[in-house]
Amino acid sequence: MKYKASLKDHIRILPNKPGVYQYYNKEGLILYIGKAIDLKKRVSSYFTNSKGHSNKIRRLVSQIDTIKHIVVETETDALLLENNLIKKYKPRYNVMLKDDKSYPWICIKKEAFPRVFATRQVIKDGSEYFGPFISSRMMHTVLELIKQIYPLRTCNYNLSEDNINAGKFKVCLEYHIGNCLGPCEGKQSEEDYDVSIQNIRHILKGNLSEVSKHLHGKMIEYAERLEFERAQMIKERLDILDRYQAKSTIVSPTINNVDVFAILSDVKAAYINFLKVVNGAVIQAHTLEMKKPLDESDADLLATGLTEIRERFDSNAKEVILPIEPGFSLGDDITVTIPQRGDKKKLLELSMRNALYYRKEKWEQVSHTDPEAHTNRLMEQMKKDLRLPKEPRHIECFDNSNIQGTNPVAACVVFKNGKPSKKDYRHFNIKTVEGPDDFASMEEVVYRRYKRLLDEDQDLPQLIVIDGGKGQLSSSVKSLDKLGLRGKIAIIGIAKRLEEIYYPLDPVPLYLDKRSETLRIIQQLRNEAHRFGIEHHRSRRTKAGIKTGLTDIPGIGKATAENLLKHFKSIKRLKEASLDEIIQLVNQDKAHKVYDYLHPENESNQGKKT
Helix, strand or coil: CCCCCCHHHHHHCCCCEEEEEEEEECCCCEEEEEEEEHHHHHHHCCCCCCCCCCCCHHHHHHHCCCCEECCCHHHHHHHHHHHHHHHHCCCCHHHHHHHCCCCCCEEEECCCCCCCCCCCCCCCCCCEEEECCCCHHHHHHHHHHHHHHHCCCCCCCCCCCHHHCCCCCCCHHHHHCCCCEEEHHHCHHHHHHHHHHHHHHHHHHCCCHHHHHHHHHHHHHHHHHHHHHHHHHHHHHHHHHHHHHCCCCCCCCCCCCEEEEEEECCEEEEEEEEEEEEEEEEEEEEEEECCCCCCCHHHHHHHHHHHHHHCCCCCCEEEEEEECCCCCCCCCEHHHHHHHHHHHCCCCCCCHHHHHHHHHHHHHHHHHCCHHHHHHHHHHHHHHHHHCCCCCCEEEEEEEECCCCCCEEEEEEEEEECCEEEHHCCCCCCCCCCCCCCHHHHHHHHHHHHHHHHHHCCCCCCEEEECCHHHHHHCCCCHHHHHEEEEEEEEEEECCCCCCCCEEEEEEECCCCCCHHHHHHHHHHHHHHHHHHHHHHHHHHHHHHHHHHHEEEEEEEHHHHHHHHHHHHCCHHHHCCCCCHHHHHCCCHHHHHHHHHHCCCCCHHHCCCC
């Protein structure tokens, strides 16, 4: 079966991340919604080995015209989001290919002496619902944990104060076996019962510190009363509690009917991601791409894009979650939230991740179909990010390498149009500097590099990157001054600790977005220079060790020295070897020369000739 080129291109750039994918036909109708631990592998599987697919899947694949996807953080998030979207859109093939089941929740019923139980129906009666859980097994594990720690009633009696005082109810078997404390007969107060309910809320929300503190206190109390079996029981519950996690970035019981927007922009475009959250769950996602002909601010673009998206999706949410203040008022009836922590912050981060992946896909599509356009955009972005007068089409990066001042070397790597140009890489042996002086070494190699380029009338770079902070940068600038190149070539330094970008005569560093392509290119330059320099340094150390140790012996050449060191691993072990052991590797004449050289204290060597 042949597939559209656009489908193949989309599958090729899918991320290896968990998420939800959606298949559309030519009319734009959703055919199928599925979840995946790895989007790329899962979607690819539909379009490979078609003979092994069922007739239903082959029929589905034959109708696919467009693929869309949403990236999430975990497998659980993908499962929950898939469930929400299927319920909303009810795609035709989901009915045939999977059960459109609902997922389990834990309910704290709104009533006197609240019951805590499992349910698959969320009823808007004021009760509290926690979940959904990805499996019944997990939900029942949590319920069993709650039951072991806090005895609760399971009956459906109306335990009003009047009914209890009237003696309408009698304790049941659950009371006699210790699973209930008998509130129906007034044997447990409502205040005491509500303390347990509050701790159960903590467990279900993942706020375990208070519960742990309470249980730890009970364990100590039992131990002091010499009730060691009960203390051990509490300890086991504490261990279970420590392993329990029930937080989800997709579902939050405290967030209802809000719109979440994140914005990501570059030189030419902005990407605004939208997540619609209803009843604590994400039910819709969309990314809007906006061109920037006038280089508008993110705040203005966010306001414009937000208005367009809300109108397009007919959203009437009264709260919007944003990363920054919008450039225009959204109306008095709209509450703008810029979260700093908590569940809303997690939703904002999820929206930003989707914007990032959307932009990455766009860039990879352009890179594959129009490499020149991709390079032009990258160069324009670097020029803007680094405040350069010209696009950095030709970049050179320097790094020093020495160990305790021995065999000092430096490396220069060259990138052209954002990619390594390895034929232009150069090594430098430090000639004028004694000892481990990075500043002086950097000054020397920068001078030598550009003195030669000037003498040979070769092209100069638009940008020089120095691996180091203000000290190395200042030393490099001295060399440019000597050559009359100051102001003709842009130069920056990158410090490793916090990836600060330093400029000459500017004490305040520039911090680039950690996700920016500009920083990625600079880091790649720095790492490549470091690798290239280390390789050269190792080579020089090896050669220096051979030369100073053995090749100073008259009649012993490099090949003989390397043969001996390869076998004995070091000069020390060679010195400990016997003459006979050395003769096994080289002829007698050379063996005697090496042995006599390494053992000058041996008087019998004097005047000996073999």
